[in-house]
Amino acid sequence: MKKPILIASLALLAFGCSQKQEQLDIDKQLEYCVAQATKTLDLIPDDSSMIPRNVPHGTAEWTFVIYKDWTSGFWPGILWYLYEATGDAKWKDEAVHFTNYLKPLSEMSAINHDLGFQVFCSAGNGYRLTGNGEDKTMVLKSADTLATLYNPLAGTILSWPEHKHDFQHNTIIDNMINLELLFWASKNGGDPALYDLAVNHAETTMENHFREDFSAYHVIQYDTITGQRVKGITHQGFADETMWARGQAWAIYGFTMVYRETNDPKFLAFAQKVTDVYLERLPEDMIPFWDFDAPNIPNEPKDASAAAITASALLELSLYVDSADKAEAYRSAAEKMLLALSSEKYMSKDQNTAFLLHSTGHHPNGTEIDASIIYADYYYLEALLRLKKLKSNEPIIDTDYKIVNANNAK
Incomplete structure (x- = not known):
């Protein structure tokens, strides 16, 4: 079982030590994001709380959603990141407006498992940048709500509570991404038990959610009564035993974050394992097809969202690994992904007002295929900001908020 990972690691070292790569103009890309987001704001009626979710393939019109949609936190998160990038109060005002629209999520019972995406990307960034107490309260309340979905027998948080079955x-x-909400709350005035809940979820996921090659299942079904693992399946991948690209990206990002929050070396080791199998199988342009095992590659849709998520995660992971060569390989891979996403092929430009083209949401369901999707834009912008801070030797995540940006943070 170790041999494929060894091969992947050697490939990474060679990749990281290849000839000097083209440099990304980060400021230019940030200016592009500002311009595109400005156009999107102009499409939203004044005083409206409609939240952009996607631009379907072949159109220029945004599909809008309400605050209950699982993607609702990404647009206000983008606005907060633009405020961070520019210091322009315009973006802060818009971010506050859309973040406040999501406040009911912290005041109602859990309607889905994605409160981290919804609330931490919005109010979490708002509190980080402004210290607004209402944002902190929103985060803490939402963490308590998310915790109600935890099943101690299974050791994980329930997904899709609206489709709960008696024995499933x-x-x-x-x-894995929603655990960050719990970790942060446990360290910033919330119930300390949220920390253990998040660790238990990560440990159980590490044990049950992966194949021998460290590729991830989309869904693991547990018996509600016994808590025992039943089987692994997919909903958004090609088949139960294939490697769905965005699912693997969530694993890379998630276990990197869990190591940051726990400082437990087993999570760092695992983050590298789930990363290496992804990088080993990437096509030459560094942007994955929507599923690594889709049957008609290279004539399958790409998923720019998976690339953006992974690029952001790799910039952080590169800070933690002990090997200087591997750290450089991870950072180099992230920069190549961002270069590809910043190319004419993947930038939306005049086609629509999103940042990126060519993401795939739910291929088996026939939705958001080869589309512009809001979470691709969110993680692309996050990755640009992280890379800019990294190149300036600044913390990529604020010390008093999440982590410090240096290898001596271990």
């Missing part, structure tokens, strides 16, 4: 406890790989 579903947990999806995406849930």
